[in-house]
Amino acid sequence: MPPRAGPANPRGVSQRLYDCPQCGAPVKFESSIAVFAVCEHCRSMVVARNANVEAMGVMAELPPDLSPFQIGTHGEWNGSGFQIVGRVRVSWTDGSWNEWCVLTGDGRTGWLAEAQGLLMLSFEVDTKGLPQLTRKDCGAGRFFDFDRRRWVMTDVKEATCLAGEGELPFVAAPNTERLGVDLIGTGGKFGTLEFDKDGTRLYVGDYVEFSDLKLQNLRPVPGWSAEVAQEKYRTAALSCPKCGAVVNLRAAGLSMSAVCGSCSSVIDTADTNLKIIQKAKDAVSALKPVLPIGRRGTLRGTQWEVIGLCVRKDQWVSWSEYLLFNPWAGFRWLVTFNGHWSFVTRMPEIADLSGTAITMGDREYKLYASGHAQVTGVLGEFYWKVRRGEHAMLNDFIAPPFILSKEFYKDLKEFTWSHGEYMPHTEVVEAFELEDVDLPTGIYLNQPNPHAEKWKTLKRQWVALMLAVVGIQIFFAMGSRTHEIRSEHLDFDRDAQTAAAAVPPVIPASPLAEPPQTSLTNVQVTPRFKIDGGVSRVDIEATAPVDNNWIGASVELVNAVTNEKFPAEIEVGYYHGYDSDGSWTEGSQQASVSIPSVPPGEYFMTVETSADSAVRKMPLDLRVKRGGLFWSNFILMLLLVSVYPLTVLVRRHLFERRRWSESDYSPYTSSSDNE
Amino acid sequence: MMRHPIYLCLGVLSAIYLSFANARGWSLLHTVNPARIFGGSGHGSSFSHK
8 A cells, every 4th residue: 555645844855654554543654764664543563565564463551661763852962853753562581672763854764772870962973994893892891993083882681572662764663682781982983783683783872961951842751840740759559469569660661660668678670570570588678778768859950759779888988879760850779877978970981991090081080999789678769770799899099179089890790980079068968858857977089178179279379379479579679778887996994994983984964965975884885876768677797806715795776865775785705626526616706686676766775785705805896787677577477377278288188098098099108017 | 368367467477577676776685584695705606617
């Protein structure tokens, strides 16, 4: 029966309309390469061959799910519009997923795969130049080169078609089998190889985000969309095949296993027969989740529902992983340990950069921990067939507050990568309205270093202040000169001093009278001299030909007008000799003292000398200098502006040492310490 | 730049102090411990072997 011409669609491709061979209802083939469709009325499988159609039986019912996609959903990717025209539900031993057939504006047919919360959009490519690969050549970790990219095989599955709807470019009869090999290509491209009786096909595309597809005409999600508000917060439910208790499914069609809350049996929800994956040894799980299963909360602008709890342990510690679900955003994890939380996203598999560091973007992630982890407890539902006792090899790489985790499941022959960000516990408590939550203790592996955050903003201020202090000092140093304003020659005479000991010194009674000059009294008074300029530093230098002895002077700088006194003590001593280590010296024949903030004016000095008992006579030269800077001020201010920044630096370092103290790969310990 | 206001104030005060001290030949250390002796002098200082 030849097709009836349908209305030309905006893309200029004529729709083909056939009458269903079973019921006569119209069956539409929108794509020019569609050869298979499911009649919407009787669910007959209709195959179009050339100008004829034939029925192949009735398509199996698709299991209910919470996918937001439907036939007729349209969107945009890389500037090209597309519309969903068909769907295939595909299963493998440990789960199932949706593959939506899309028709683009330029007439290409592609596939939007929806699996484990990830979305992959890909298109078939010409396999010319593809290496000759057979099923035996396929395995996780193997690779080949094609089209200027290296493609690494990440996952190998025997896939079976469960059911379909809409129109498809191939005959999707139930139980049709194929071998599917997931690939990751250079630059993070997604690929999949398929082997079936018709040959080998390669599909290449990208991992995409729901929000990037600009989707419209989405299916209202029961329990989530306002259009079905009367069913909000209701879930799909099943009866536990072991104990009969009601088991609520919060991610129906997307989760592959669920745990019965009564008998703790793990149920295979991907299998319509609801087989038991694992029975519980104990009748009731002892798990007490901090985040109640079914609780909803808004994190980072998206509402999430807690649908599962997985408790894992390694040889040292145990931690909890909560599975969150949103129909449009997929799955996320909230991982908690000792009151700390991380918000984790499953990533497309990335190329394994062996070594102890991974560079991604502008961040370097350092290896923190490596070991085996085991599932010890499960509650709720999961997007894979989880089992208690399930083992995985874990590698955690950190660039706080971020973490990259690689998990290798030997039994599943699969790598998974996850990317997490530290989340303050207050954000989790507020989002999910929690009470009695443990406060964080210790330092978590990807916990942000509060001192590092502080240092980022502080170091600019520190440098600026250091430069300001240096600049001020240079400015004043350039304008400050030291110059000599007075030189005095005095003589120490012990005999004369002894004779004059009973004679009191003559200090001028009037500020205007010149002080008498004499070296015969104990206290000698100098002539007046002027100190000009502004308030400044005054240095008094003393020089004497001491030789294994000393001479000292108690000096007072006296303002002749105000009688303000500036006392100073100077001692000049020089010693030398010879011992078992050779000759030695100590001291100097010159000494000086500094007097700060001396105002300008007319001054004289009173000098009272003393000397070593062996000294009878000794000349003493005094030089008075004005000007110069006290460099102690500069040093003190440099230290003052540096104390706080250096404290922050030290605390930052100590925080990192504490963080890495729990790691076998600490950069703060030598290899010998690790042995 | 206003993330650490107390530290910034301390820095500004330090700069003001340094300017004041340099302009007036003043010294905090000398105020606390006036007229200390600089240079080699006294007993037990500047000992060295040649």
